[in-house]
Amino acid sequence: MAWLVTGGAGYIGAHIVRAFRDQGVEVVVVDDLSSGHRDFVPADVPFAMGTILDRALLDGVFAQHEVSGVVHVAGFKYAGVSVQRPLHAYEQNVTATITLLAAMQAADVPSIVFSSSAAVYGTPDTDLVTERTTKSPESPYGESKLIGEWLLRDQGAAVGLRHTSLRYFNVVGSGAADLYDSSPHNLFPLVFEALLEGRSPRINGDDYPTPDGTCVRDYIHVADLAIAHVAAAKLLDAGDAIEPVYNLGSGDGVSVGEIMEAMAKVTGIAFVPDVGPPRPGDPARIVASGKLAARDLDWRMRHTLDEMVASAWNSRRNATP
Template identity: 65%
Template structure:
């Protein structure tokens, strides 16, 4: 009996694998290493390198490792780039998920935790998003995640697939100095790399109607996020009811300037970010309520902003010159 983690060699997936091991569950990793690293997979954890688009490989992996449930983290996660690469995004996020779900059905596997996204909401007209907030994705990435949720819903009705989808905004920090965020599009690694090159980070817009004039967003620690995925898997294993969707949010958020201040304090690198014009379409504030997830999944913000930054910085430093740019 084991849980398959798709994308388990990536930044988020590798933390999910560690959390499964800590909970005495048995993870198996399937990853094509397009953005992940084989070194992120712990010794002793079965690792299958390949794509979810390979139906035979997926079926063989499920069978040979006696998989009883799946935590589906794999996907093309770059919302902005997805606008230029819509077909690639749908192939990686929709077609691949279809292959996975068909293989699960054929193998009699009826439990799936889906790593979805708050991008399904688009730009909501509320300051605090709840699960009842209307979905209105504004990129192929957000659309692909919503389609994935629809697929799960319909499979649940048709043949009893047990499932839940976890939506979240900005994932930061590190649960281990050996696991780091290598995304070329995420705020923390972008700012760290700029500082290490001697460049000056920038803030897009300093005149928003927020306490310090910069955008406010949800930032959640990756280790906290991983625990929520495992809690969802455990409830599915126990046959306990779950909502179709949960937000993993802070309920309050942090501003971009607060992030910059925390990075200055943690790194010891003195800098004053350049303030540029607003980016089109950036709302002043979007944060999500995590009340439902707290009720059912034990969700909570276990790390302060300082701890998020310091853990991410320690992992970045440990990576050294091997850090991909």
């Protein structure tokens, strides 16, 4: 039996694929390569090129492979862009999830781990987010992720689908020299591109009510995230008790200023970031508790900030130009 990873050629999905293989679990990948990379997927892993909006493609994958569950990572992940392209975000994240769940039901695939997002919380009114914190998404992206959780919940009630959703904030670092974050919107690759081009990185605001004036966020290492997905999959396979949602959070967070200091230290490139105006609606601090996931999913922060930066920097420098 194998687990299907949708979006398994992407930055996060590829790490999940390798985490499964490290634990002796077979994997199948579906990815349309809209943001992923074919060479992120090991050559001996079965790979289906295409979108999960394609029901015939999914039916064929389930017919060809014995799949016991799905880790659903594929989706449109850019919150800011989703405000300008809401229909695209909903198609990729809601319609596609419905198509996937229908194909799973038809093929009697009983379990799913859903890659959700802390964007479901919007701007929380608490310093430490828990799974019970009020959900108030502020973008079509965040709304689409919350709808995805509802779809799993309702399908669970209707047909007994076993499921859990993992919510997380900022995923960074690399677990392998050949896997890197190529997103045009994430902080780490934006800083690296600026440094490689001889420019000063830009940050948004330095007068927030935080110790150094910059925003505090939850940054977690992608390899730790991948391990938690596999742990969730194993609980579902075993039929063990599992919560419907988990936050994968650090519990304390890191400021953007601290990240800039770590970037300069690790890369050996001295710089002073340019400071732009704060982005409207950006809260000073968003940090999540990971206690529930620590209890059930072997979740813990295994990497320091310097290690996160160093692993990401090394993988980016190894990337094909």
